[in-house]
Amino acid sequence: MLHGTIPFSRLNTTGKELQYLSQAIESGNIAGDGAFTKRCQNWLKDYLGCQKVLLTNSCTAALEMAAILADIQPGDEVIMPSYTFVSTANAVVLRGGVPVFVDIRPDTLNLDEAKVEAAITSKTKAISPVHYAGVGCEMDAIVGIAKQYGLTVVEDAAQGAFAQYKGQPLGTFGNLAAFSFHATKNIVAGEGGALVINDPELVERAEIIWEKGTNRSKFFRGEVDKYTWVDVGSSFLPSELTAAFLYAQLEQSEAITQQRLRLWARYHLAFASLEFEQIAQRPKIPANCQHNAHIYYLLVDSLATRTHVLKYLKDNGVTATFHYVPLHSAPAGQKFGRTSGEMTVTDDFSDRIVRLPMSANMTLSEVDRVISLVFEALDVQVTVGNTTHQDYRQRQPVFRAASGVVA
Template identity: 60%
Template sequence: MPFNKPFIAGKELYYIAEAVTFGNIAGDGHFTKSCSRFFEERFRIPKVLMTPSCTAALEMAALLCDFEPGDEVIVPSYTFVSTVSAFVREGAKPVFVDIRPDTLNLDESKIEQAITEKTRAIVPVHYAGVGCEMDRIMEIAERHKLLVIEDAAQGVNASYKGRALGSIGHLGSFSFHETKNYICGEGGALCINDERFIERAEILRDKGTNRQRFFRGEVDKYTWVDVGSSYVPSEICSAFLYGQLELLDTIAERRKQIYASY
C-alpha cells in the first residue's frame, strides 16, 4: 500500500491546460493570484504569498526576522528538519523545547524557562493539524517581545478557537506537498499577519527587487533593493492547487470518511 497517492478532486488538469493557454506559466499569473486571494479571504489573512514549498516560506520568514549572530529561536523537539534549518541558515541558534505527550505539539508550559536575553522568536508547529495552545504562546511572546512564526504545514484548513492555523502568529507557513491534504506536488505559502512585513516580504520573494511595486505602477522601473531569492512558484503548480481549493471542504469531508472507515 503506498504512503499516499495524488488525489484529483476536480478541475486540476483543466486548469493546468488553461494556464498554458494563457501563456504565462512562470508564476504570479492568474492562478497564483487566485490562490493567494482564496487564502486571504477564507482564512482572514492580510497577505498571503505563494511559494515553491513550505520550506521556502519558512526561509522567507527567517529572513524577515533579521537575526543577528547568537540570536535564539525556540522550536519543538519533534518536528521536520525544515522548521529548524530555515532559521539556522540565517544564523539563529535553535533552542529545543519538549513536546506535549497528548498532542505532540510544543509544550507551552515549558517555553518561558527556555527564554534568554538572546531569544528572538518562537516557532510552534501544529503537528497533524492539531493546533498548539496559541493564546498562551502569543501571550508569552508579547510579554517578552518575541516574534511568532507558525509552521502550519500540516494545518491548512484547521483552526484554533475559530481562527485558522497560520493566521494567528506574526507570520505563518503552509505546505501543499503531495503528502498533505491539499496538494500541488510541491508548493507552499507565507502568511503575513503583521502588515509591517508585507512590503519587504514581496521584495525578498522576487529576488530582492521591488518588481511588484513596478507592476502596480508605484515606481517607473524596478531595481535590486535587498537580499532575496526566487520564491515564486510555477503557475502550473498554482493551477493544480486552485483546482483543489475550489473543493476544499469536499476534500476535507472525504478524508474524514476515509479516517472513520479505519
C-alpha cells in the same frame, strides 16, 4: 496472499487540475506571479482573513522567508519543538540563528507551551510552534508569552491547512505562518507552499524578498517607474503550473477535508478497544481544536512493537511509517542547535509512533483492511463489552454508521 498494495499517501485529484493546467499553458505565461498564482493567493487570503498571502515553491521556502522577515541574525535563538521536520530548524540555521529545542506535550505531540518561557534567554528572537497532525498548538499561551517578551511568532502550519484553534484558522495567530502543499499533504500541488503575513508592517518587505530582493511588485502596480534590487531575497515564487494545480485543489478543499475526517473517524472508532485495554494510544484532540485529519497514528508500547507492526503491515502490502528523528538527537541538530530541559516525551514518542495510510480517496475496504492488519499484528484479545477484535469484520456496518462514511 497480498490483495493489493495500500500506499501511505495517494494522490487525490478533483477533476479540474488538467483543465487549469491547460489554461495556464494556453495563456503563454507559466512563470510565477500569473493569474493562477493571484487566484490562489486571493482565495487563501479571503479564507484566512489575513493581511497577505504569497505562494512559494515549498513550505521550506516560506519558512526561509519568515526567518528573513523575523530578522534572525547570527546568534539569535528561535524556540521550537525537536519533534518536527528539518525545515523548521534549517530556516533559522541558514540565517546564522540557533534552534532551541523544547519538549512536546504527551497529548497532542505539539510544542509544550508550559516549557517555552524557561527556554527564553536574552538571545531569543522568535518562537516557532508546529501544528503537528493538523492539531493546533495552545496559541493563546504561546502568543501571550511572545508579547510579554517581544518575540516574533512564526507558525509552522505545514500540516495545518483548514484546521482551527478556538474557531480561528491555524496560520492566523502568529506574525507569520507557513503552509505546505507537498504531495503528502491534504491539499497538494506536487511541491508548493504559502507564506501568510498577519503583521501589516511586514507586507511590503515580504513582497520584496519574494521577488528576489527587488521592488518588482511595486513597479507592476505603477508605484515606481522602474524596479531594482533593494533588499535580500531569492526566487521563492512557484510556477503557474504549480498554482493552477493548487487552485483546483483549493476549490474542493472543504470536501477533501470532510472526507479525510470521515476516514480518520473510522480509524479512531475501530481502535477504541486498543486504547481501552491500554495496548495503544490514539490521537488526542483538545476540545478547542478542530483538526484536519492530516495524520492518523497510534502510539504502541515500545520500539520493538512499532518495528514489528510496520514490518507486518509491509509484508501484507500496506505502507505505514513512523515520523521524525528528533532534531535534538540528529547530527545537524547537535551541531547547530541546543536543547532546553529534558526531551522525555519527544524521545519516548518518536520511538513508539505508527503512522497509518491516509488519503482522501482511500476506500472503505482499504481502511478496514489496515485496521484488521493492525489488530493481527498486535495479536491481542481485546474485549470491550461482548465484542473482541476478531469480530471486527462482522462489526463493519456499525463502524460505517458511527463514522459517517458512506460506502
